Amino acid sequence: MMAAIPPMLCIGDLLSRCINKNIYQNVAYASYCIYLVYRMVFKLLIKGLKPSSGLITVAYLVCCGLPITYMISYYLQTIYD
Numbered sequence: 001m002m003a004a005i006p007p008m009l010c011i012g013d014l015l016s017r018c019i020n021k022n023i024y025q026n027v028a029y030a031s032y033c034i035y036l037v038y039r040m041v042f043k044l045l046i047k048g049l050k051p052s053s054g055l056i057t058v059a060y061l062v063c064c065g066l067p068i069t070y071m072i073s074y075y076l077q078t079i080y081d
Contacts, residue, residue, distance in 0.1 A: 026074065033073035033080075041069045 016024075045065050051057040 027070070030070060030074040030077050033077045034069055037073050037076065038065075038069045041065060041072060 042061055042065050045061065045068070046057065049057075049060055051060060
C-alpha cells in the first residue's frame with residue numbers, strides 16, 4: 001500500500017496539469033452533497049434497470065449514475081448556498 005503512494009502522486013500531478021481547474025473546483029463544490037446523495041440515486045437507478053450481472057451494474061452506475069449524481073448534487077448545493 002505504501003508503494004502505491006508515489007505513483008499516485010505523480011499521476012495526480014500529471015492530471016492537474018491536463019484537466020481544467022474549473023472541473024476540480026466544481027467537483028469540490030458539490031462533493032459533500034455527492035456524498036450525501038449518491039446512495040439514493042444509485043439505489044433508484046439499480047431498481048429501475050434491474051441489471052443481470054455485477055459488471056453491467058458497475059458500468060451502468062459509472063456511465064449514468066455518476067453524472068446524474070453530480071448534476072443533482074451541484075444543483076442542490078447551489079440551492080443550499
